[in-house]
Amino acid sequence: MRKKDDYPQLFTFYCHFLEKLSNVQGSINRTLCKMLLTDGLAIVGGFIVVLLLLKLLWRCWCGFRQFVLSEIWQVDLRTYGQWAVVTGATSGIGKAYASELARRGLDVILISRSTDKLRMVAKEIKDQYGRKTRTIQVDFTEGQSIYPLIAKELQDLEIGILVNNVGMTYSDHFAYFLEAPDAEQVCFTVLITYYMYLDESDVVLHWTGLIINISSQVAVRPQPLLCLYSATKIFVTYFSQCLQAEYKSKGITVQCVVPFLVSTNMTTLPVNCMVKSAPGFAHDALNTVGYSTYTSGCLSHALQSVALSVLVPDWFLMSSFLIRQFRKLAKQRKQERKAQ
Numbered sequence: 001m002r003k004k005d006d007y008p009q010l011f012t013f014y015c016h017f018l019e020k021l022s023n024v025q026g027s028i029n030r031t032l033c034k035m036l037l038t039d040g041l042a043i044v045g046g047f048i049v050v051l052l053l054l055k056l057l058w059r060c061w062c063g064f065r066q067f068v069l070s071e072i073w074q075v076d077l078r079t080y081g082q083w084a085v086v087t088g089a090t091s092g093i094g095k096a097y098a099s100e101l102a103r104r105g106l107d108v109i110l111i112s113r114s115t116d117k118l119r120m121v122a123k124e125i126k127d128q129y130g131r132k133t134r135t136i137q138v139d140f141t142e143g144q145s146i147y148p149l150i151a152k153e154l155q156d157l158e159i160g161i162l163v164n165n166v167g168m169t170y171s172d173h174f175a176y177f178l179e180a181p182d183a184e185q186v187c188f189t190v191l192i193t194y195y196m197y198l199d200e201s202d203v204v205l206h207w208t209g210l211i212i213n214i215s216s217q218v219a220v221r222p223q224p225l226l227c228l229y230s231a232t233k234i235f236v237t238y239f240s241q242c243l244q245a246e247y248k249s250k251g252i253t254v255q256c257v258v259p260f261l262v263s264t265n266m267t268t269l270p271v272n273c274m275v276k277s278a279p280g281f282a283h284d285a286l287n288t289v290g291y292s293t294y295t296s297g298c299l300s301h302a303l304q305s306v307a308l309s310v311l312v313p314d315w316f317l318m319s320s321f322l323i324r325q326f327r328k329l330a331k332q333r334k335q336e337r338k339a340q
């Protein structure tokens, strides 16, 4: 039988026991919490990795469809209508689009500013592909006054495709905003994409056809020293993407093409593994119709776009160092051109 003196000892023992128990419980709780946290983080991490892998796979599949499968299965562009309109069609990318469209069986309307060149290209296309051609001579720097004329010439024709290609960049490549000699004209020719719809909305936005707007890779990220050109091209990109979203249900497809370098009068660069020839580019870009409404146009440009976005961070693109390098390059090219 317990003595009365044993009670305080028993009490101390109980307290001790309870303290130990709560310590053990605490450490179990902490271990459980830790386990839950690490497991939770592992699940979230795994989920993110799977999501990124799926995204990568999806992009690879889209690229494969756009640039490889499209070489085998092409959309029959004649289903859009008999005629295609191409602006800036006397040289470079525009001329290449016009020729490629004619090769694929469409009649073409060429729009540009020089009558002689228009006649020459129209004859070339007629002789080579036996398609009908029409020409419209306008200067897009003249502003809105030219659009009623274009609309009049396009009336009564079954127009299936419009390629808004015309555009200029500064005559001095890579110039500071205040030094660009022809900045206003650059804006005008690029923004023609917008005016085409404003003044011809009756014609254009009542089609069930295809509109191809030529933007540029310099619109993907801001490009110092091509300030206005880059800004107007991102306008073309957003404008095209919004139009596509708004009008796709009405049967209009708007495709935005964002090329890298193409060998034309604008770039004066020779063709190489990075610089595409204009006919090669137009061929590949037209293959992407029906596969994508926003495209680099060809595989090499798509790869360059991915590589640049990974390798060149925004801060470097915007840095004074790079601006100085571009300026040096521009001066060097100007001197070379003068020497030729």
Ligand SMILES: NC(=O)c1ccc[n+]([C@@H]2O[C@H](COP(=O)([O-])OP(=O)(O)OC[C@H]3O[C@@H](n4cnc5c(N)ncnc54)[C@H](OP(=O)(O)O)[C@@H]3O)[C@@H](O)[C@H]2O)c1
Pocket: 087, 088, 089, 090, 091, 092, 093, 094, 111, 112, 113, 114, 117, 138, 139, 140, 141, 165, 166, 167, 168, 169, 189, 214, 215, 216, 217, 258, 259, 260, 261, 262, 263, 264, 265, 266, 267
């Ligand atoms: N080349 C590239 O690397 C590159 C890259 C990205 C985006 N782009 C874009 O692709 C489009 C075509 O460029 P490109 O390199 O093929 O240029 P390009 O070789 O200089 O050809 C431009 C075409 O537009 C016509 N044009 C120019 N100004 C005009 C005006 N004010 N009014 C009427 N027609 C005019 C020219 O006619 P004339 O023959 O009478 O001058 C020519 O047919 C442009 O929108 C450009 O921004 C080009």
